[in-house]
Amino acid sequence: MSLAWSELPRDLIGRHGLERRVHDRGGEPEIRFHYRDRIPRIPVWRDGRLQVVRWGNGRGQSRALPRTGWTWLSTIEEGGWRNSGAVPVDIPASLAMERGVWYRVRQGVRGLLVPDERGFAVAYVICEPASHYYQVMTRSDRMPVLIQEQI
Amino acid sequence: MSANPQAVGHLDADCFYVSAERVRDGFLKEKAVGVLGNQGACVIAKSYEMKAAGVKTGEPIWEALVKCPEGIYVKRDFRWYEVLSRLMLDVMREFSPRVEYYSIDEFFFQAVPLPGKTLQETAVVIRDRINEQIGVPVSVGIARSRTLAKLISDTVKPFGAIATLEREAEEELLAENPVTEITGIAGRRAARLGHWGIRTCLDLARADRTLIRELLTASGEALWWELNGDPVRPILPQRPRHKALSRGGSFGEATDDPVVLYAWLVRNTERLIEELHYHGVIAGRLSVWVSYKDGTSGLGQANLALPTDRFDLLLDAARPCLRKAWRPRARAERMQLIAERLGPRDGAPLGLFDPPSVQAEVLARVKREINSHHGRFLVRSAATLPLAPIYGDSANGYDICDIRGKSCF
Numbered sequence: 001m002s003l004a005w006s007e008l009p010r011d012l013i014g015r016h017g018l019e020r021r022v023h024d025r026g027g028e029p030e031i032r033f034h035y036r037d038r039i040p041r042i043p044v045w046r047d048g049r050l051q052v053v054r055w056g057n058g059r060g061q062s063r064a065l066p067r068t069g070w071t072w073l074s075t076i077e078e079g080g081w082r083n084s085g086a087v088p089v090d091i092p093a094s095l096a097m098e099r100g101v102w103y104r105v106r107q108g109v110r111g112l113l114v115p116d117e118r119g120f121a122v123a124y125v126i127c128e129p130a131s132h133y134y135q136v137m138t139r140s141d142r143m144p145v146l147i148q149e150q151i
Numbered sequence: 152m153s154a155n156p157q158a159v160g161h162l163d164a165d166c167f168y169v170s171a172e173r174v175r176d177g178f179l180k181e182k183a184v185g186v187l188g189n190q191g192a193c194v195i196a197k198s199y200e201m202k203a204a205g206v207k208t209g210e211p212i213w214e215a216l217v218k219c220p221e222g223i224y225v226k227r228d229f230r231w232y233e234v235l236s237r238l239m240l241d242v243m244r245e246f247s248p249r250v251e252y253y254s255i256d257e258f259f260f261q262a263v264p265l266p267g268k269t270l271q272e273t274a275v276v277i278r279d280r281i282n283e284q285i286g287v288p289v290s291v292g293i294a295r296s297r298t299l300a301k302l303i304s305d306t307v308k309p310f311g312a313i314a315t316l317e318r319e320a321e322e323e324l325l326a327e328n329p330v331t332e333i334t335g336i337a338g339r340r341a342a343r344l345g346h347w348g349i350r351t352c353l354d355l356a357r358a359d360r361t362l363i364r365e366l367l368t369a370s371g372e373a374l375w376w377e378l379n380g381d382p383v384r385p386i387l388p389q390r391p392r393h394k395a396l397s398r399g400g401s402f403g404e405a406t407d408d409p410v411v412l413y414a415w416l417v418r419n420t421e422r423l424i425e426e427l428h429y430h431g432v433i434a435g436r437l438s439v440w441v442s443y444k445d446g447t448s449g450l451g452q453a454n455l456a457l458p459t460d461r462f463d464l465l466l467d468a469a470r471p472c473l474r475k476a477w478r479p480r481a482r483a484e485r486m487q488l489i490a491e492r493l494g495p496r497d498g499a500p501l502g503l504f505d506p507p508s509v510q511a512e513v514l515a516r517v518k519r520e521i522n523s524h525h526g527r528f529l530v531r532s533a534a535t536l537p538l539a540p541i542y543g544d545s546a547n548g549y550d551i552c553d554i555r556g557k558s559c560f
Contacts, residue, residue, distance in 0.1 A: 004178055025182055025183070025221040025223075026183065026200060027179070027180050027181035027182045028178060094178055095223060100216050101212065101216060101224055102221070102222065102223050102224065103223065103224050103225070103226075104176065104178075104179070104223055104224075104225050106176075131540070131543070131544060132190060132403075132540030132541065133190050133191040133544050133546065134191065135191075136190050136191035136192050137191030137192075137212060137224065137226075150545070
């Protein structure tokens with residue numbers, strides 16, 4: 001995920017040391033959030049406040065949570081996260097990347113925020129089966145659930 | 152306002168699809184952007200930043216990624232591009248009494264100097280006005296013929312504006328450009344000219360006219376006149392009547408499955424019928440052309456017993472055409488359906504042995520009315536079910552060639 005520099009408040013950038021994530025590809029600079037980062041982080045809108053939280057459980061910091069950074073929409077609908085304390089959140093994003101393909105995201109991506117056993121907030125990106133177009137474009141069979149947008 | 156009948160203008164948008172995306176999305180400005188078509192497989196337009204990285208139009212996304220990993224890829228939206236294109240057309244009509252809607256991002260026009268301004272200043276005003284009002288950067292060329300005007304606007308890209316009616320400046324331009332820069336001269340035609348040492352546009356302009364006619368027929372001779380500043384190709388404010396109508400395109404993913412191929416045939420037949428109906432014409436001849444991944448192609452043609460725009464009759468004719476064009480186990484990647492020998496729908500002769508089918512007519516009307524009110528392809532043939540993902544994507548409901556009124560294809 002990547003977010004336009006102007007979309008994140010300065011204090012949040014400073015507090016989480018996000019300067020090291022700034023990239024310039026022309027035009028407005030961006031702050032990039034990679035799941036494979038040493039300390040994976042992702043911004044979320046929670047109760048009207050923008051926060052930067054841990055992205056998934058890829059390094060196994062939690063024994064209770066799944067060791068991924070995403071979850072299927074169908075899993076949520078089938079009650080797979082029931083009683084976990086999970087709440088839906090919006091993940092602001094200007095761009096997303098799948099298998100090396102950067103594509104524009106207009107509003108953001110749907111996410112799930114869940115506390116781990118120590119009470120730390122962990123975010124998961126919600127996914128659904130890829131559309132035909134998305135599948136051809138990225139060769140991926142899953143795609144993030146975009147906010148009010150379809151690819 | 153005095154018009155100079157000799158002055159022809161050509162306006163061409165700079166990387167139009169990308170510019171159109173930037174109109175509604177400022178975040179994309181100054182970044183390498185590629186617009187994807189054909190269900191996400193190929194780059195159909197690229198920004199100058201992406202071009203600088205070596206990405207070419209028509210390149211598969213996987214090859215473009217290697218050259219430009221920082222590029223941003225956007226799904227095409229022809230409906231939006233048409234909106235901007237028609238707004239540009241409206242602005243152009245404020246500047247000229249005769250405007251030709253040549254293609255979605257190109258216009259020819261009779262160049263009229265603005266009061267108190269030279270043609271050069273007028274070219275700059277037009278360029279800037281389009282950019283201010285629509286937000287799309289364009290290039291403008293004004294010259295003594297449309298071929299020269301187009302060559303100029305191509306040369307001054309991006310965001311240039313040049314007017315020249317002087318022979319000396321024209322010759323300089325012609326000497327700098329290879330003949331392949333002229334629309335209509337490529338491949339075999341360029342090779343034919345090459346045998347005679349004709350490589351630049353100036354070589355062509357200075358060549359013997361009868362030789363050019365011999366080598367390139369009457370259309371080549373017309374180019375010769377135009378390059379020498381004699382306009383023989385008029386500006387067409389109204390598109391001439393179609394001699395043929397065609398619908399089709401790339402499948403996105405190549406296929407050797409006859410069921411899928413048949414589904415494409417039905418989809419293209421339904422699209423072709425929409426077009427026949429819009430223009431109030433019926434087809435007397437139908438061709439089905441299929442191209443394969445290995446570079447080969449197949450063609451099937453049929454003369455219709457009676458000209459028609461009826462789905463069942465056209466499909467009956469198209470089916471054997473597809474069989475002729477089909478190569479078992481070869482992977483097909485494109486199909487085109489072409490309706491020719493067009494005649495007016497009203498007043499078409501009735502067949503003695505094939506009376507009109509009331510049921511089929513009613514069905515066609517109901518289908519057309521539902522689709523026009525509630526969404527294109529809402530009612531369609533069940534034979535297109537193998538293409539459910541295509542119909543599920545609303546972007547596939549609108550194709551570039553469905554934009555009407557342009558004089559080019």
